[in-house]
Structures are given as structure tokens and as C-alpha cells.
Amino acid sequence: MPRTRVHNMLISLDGYAAGEQVTFDAPIGGADRLFDWFDGRAIHGVDQADDPITLDRALTSMWGQGIGAEIMGRRKFGPQTGDWPDDGWRGWWGEEPPFHTPVFVMSHHPQATMEFSDGTSFHFVDGTPQEVLDLAQRAAGDLDVRIGGGPSTLRQFLQADLVDFMHLAIVPITLGRGVRLWEGLRGIEGRFTVETVVSPSGLTHQFWNKNN
Template sequence: MAKLVVRCFTLSLDGFSAARDQSLENPFGTEGIRIMDWAFATSTFRKMFGQAGGSTGIDDKFAREADQGIGATIMGRNMFGPMRGPWLNEEWKGWWGPNPPYHTPVFVLSHHARPSIPMEGGTTFHFVTEGIEVALKKAFEAAKGRDVRLGGGAYVIKQYLRAGLIDELHLVLTNKLLGAGERLFEGTDEIAKTYECAEYIASETVTHVRLVKRT
């Protein structure tokens, strides 16, 4: 049965998924990109950016598996881009350039409607204004039996956690401190009753944690 999953969602040591002051130049906020150092060092991520080399150990295994079995993605508007309010600049098509790394339908949660955006490589951004459950229904339909990935950011994941809709979360715990930003688990007091730790693996740089919904 198809699942809603979170994969490779990275947190600072003090529990933040991004720093303050997100902008076009700083998608993770001021110096927040540091928490992604583990990923940029892997062979999988380097290949994604047209680079050679990179690590091929535990971290690369998780990075490589992040796309396996995924048929669609859901993300918040904050993950799509730094703009707020009505779409004043429809020339902006996301952080990733003309060929985003998703290669599947992507459903962006927003309060403001916008026409779908087909991109190179099979990615099409669809904008959903009816809420998280409608977005999930559309994503499962588009995934055609494959899993749906919940990309983030933290606020969107918290909404799905509170609704009990996430089947599995793969989190990456780093040794970086951000000091401020958005915490993933703030306001999700029932998570210990709903999920359990199924995997806990440390590499040389980070710790990979997989939480699954209790049956």
C-alpha cells in the first residue's frame, strides 16, 4: 500500500530545519545551509549537480534511496520559494532551475491559486489551495500506486503529523547548531504515542533516524 513518507529531512543539533531570514539567496536562512553539508558530500548529491566524486558510505545510501519508489511530492510554499502573498511574479519557478530534481508531479500548498508549471525532466508543479488533505489525495492519485514524499518545510510536516497522516519519517540529525529558526516537533505532543523509532544509524558525520507509525 502506498505511503506518505518524509526522507532525508535534516535537522540541526538544536532541532531546527532552517535558520531565520530565509531569502532568495539563502533558502535555508542565514547560514542554515550548513546543516546540508552531509548531503553535498555524497556521491548522489554531487552527481545531481554534475560533479564527480563524493562519499559512497551510509550517507550516500540514504541519499540514493530518497527517490526510490516515489511517485509524487508535496511541499509548502516556503519550500517552493521565498515569496509571500499573491503571486506577483509568475516568472519565478522555484529554487531548482529549469530541471528540478523531483521528476514527478509536485503539489505545492498555497493560499493563492496559480496555474500548474511543467518543467524539464518530468517535474510539474501544481498549486493546491484547498488544504493538506486535498493535496494528499491529489498526490496519491498522481503517484499511481507509488509512495508520496512530503518534502517540507517543517511547518507543513507538522500539519501532517498532527493529522496523523505520515506513515514514515527519515530524519538526519547533524552536529550543527543554528540557534533559532523553525523546530520540527514543536506542537506535536502526541508523536511519542503515534510513532516509534525503527532505525537509528550513525555515520561519521550525522545520525539517520527512521520513525514509523505504530500499528
């Protein structure tokens, strides 16, 4: 059975997984320390990085395994709000987005699909988490769907009980402000079996598998 998966969700000790204000100059909205701390990702496979293969890199390499589509929130795609301006924006990644699959961007404001030569396409869709997941699953076929974040998008899918697997990486810093992943999710651990692993780097990795 295809799963709905979350990978490499970085979160601070005080529960923040993104910054508050996303702008063109600050794509991570002031939560840069979360991403700067952990520069060891190998999302396209451990063979794709020349760096040593550490636990952290090994775990981030799950990101693309058997994924046929991603769902993301609008702020992961760009900083614009309201109607989409005619500004030629094609996402933070320029002409080489790393996804290589259809990506469903949740937005109340429609715009035309964007295609890239590497297999990535951005589809702008309005709907409930279940409706958007249905679209993504149809696009993914036999493969899994990844919920790509940010945290407020992920939170909607967790509230709707649509997540089968989640890999969290707890970064040993306090951010003090930002977007809280766990808001409104009191007791959610009861729906999952949680495995916790400490990395020599200082990260704590968690594997959340939904109970049957």
C-alpha cells in the same frame, strides 16, 4: 499499500530544520550550516555520485525510490509571499528541478501549473493536508507520496497523522534559531517505532515507521 514518506529531513541538535527568513539570496533562511555540514546526498541513487558510497549516501538514496508525487510548502518553492508576482519564477532549481514527478505546492494563492521536460510539474493547491494528500495520491497512482518539507509543512502532516515513514538526519550542530520541527508535537514518538543509527560521519539517522 502506498505510503506517505519523508526523506533526508535534516535537523539540528536543538531541533531546528530551517532558517527563519527565506529570501532570494538566502534560500535556506540562515540555516545553511545544516545543509553545508552534510554534502553527501545521493538522492538519485548511489551510482549517480562519483564519491565513495558511505552510509549517509546509501540512506539518502531512498529519496526517489517508488515516489510518484511530492508535496511541499510554498517556501520550498520560492521566497515570495502573498499573491504570486508575474516574475517568471519557476522554483529554486531553474529549468532542471530534481523531482521528475508532479509536485503539489501548498499555497493559498493560486497560479497556473508549470511543466518541465524531465517530468516535473508544479501544481499550486490550497487545502487541508488531507485534501492535498488526496490529490497527490491520485497523481502518484500505485506509488508513494513524499512530503518534501519544509519543517512547518511536515509538521502539519504529522499533526494530522498522515505520515507513514520518516527518515531524519540529526546534524551535530546547534543553530540557536529557526523553524522548529517538533513544536506542538509532544509525545508524537508514541505513534511510531523509532530506530536510531549512528553514522561514522557524526550524523544520527532515525527511521520512524508508523505503528499499525
